[in-house]
Amino acid sequence: MLRYRPINLQNDKEIILELQCQINYACDTPYSRKIYPTYEKYRKKWMSTTQTKEFLSRLEKSLKNERTIAKIVEANKKVIGYFWVQFFDVIGYDLTYAEISELAVLPEYQRKGIATKMLSYIEKEVRKKGVKVIRSGTGILNIPSQKLHKKLGYKPIRISYEKIL
Numbered sequence: 001m002l003r004y005r006p007i008n009l010q011n012d013k014e015i016i017l018e019l020q021c022q023i024n025y026a027c028d029t030p031y032s033r034k035i036y037p038t039y040e041k042y043r044k045k046w047m048s049t050t051q052t053k054e055f056l057s058r059l060e061k062s063l064k065n066e067r068t069i070a071k072i073v074e075a076n077k078k079v080i081g082y083f084w085v086q087f088f089d090v091i092g093y094d095l096t097y098a099e100i101s102e103l104a105v106l107p108e109y110q111r112k113g114i115a116t117k118m119l120s121y122i123e124k125e126v127r128k129k130g131v132k133v134i135r136s137g138t139g140i141l142n143i144p145s146q147k148l149h150k151k152l153g154y155k156p157i158r159i160s161y162e163k164i165l
Contacts, residue, residue: 004071015079019104027139081105098126100136
């Protein structure tokens with residue numbers, strides 16, 4: 001059984017950074033994979049940059065917003081994942097959408113239905129807030145995430161292009 005609890009940045013910082021690094025690597029571009037072909041190399045670089053502080057700063061600021069939904073996911077009192085959902089108002093359209101900024105499950109718990117349960121939980125919480133549109137992104141190389149989103153009824157709405165010069 002999954003347990004969802006609020007993120008406590010002071011206590012959860014290390015696991016969140018590790019999960020975030022895994023998300024970044026899974027969703028990175030083919031070009032980045034040429035430079036950092038293994039997770040270990042990518043992790044070493046990412047953890048040494050200011051990106052970690054910038055990420056934590058954005059998350060901390062978002063946690064102060066009462067609409068933000070950000071939870072640590074536990075099973076048997078062990079952290080197995082986390083997610084972060086933000087809300088955005090589309091000015092002039094009377095529309096608010098929820099965006100899943102991050103969703104991660106530790107590798108040893110992947111392909112066990114955990115992300116599906118997390119997305120179901122997120123959708124239920126978003127509906128409670130009266131929001132009817134939810135968005136989520138993933139990387140071009142993250143095929144398992146793409147398959148999961150499609151299976152759960154998510155449709156592509158944007159395509160980004162990159163050219164190596």
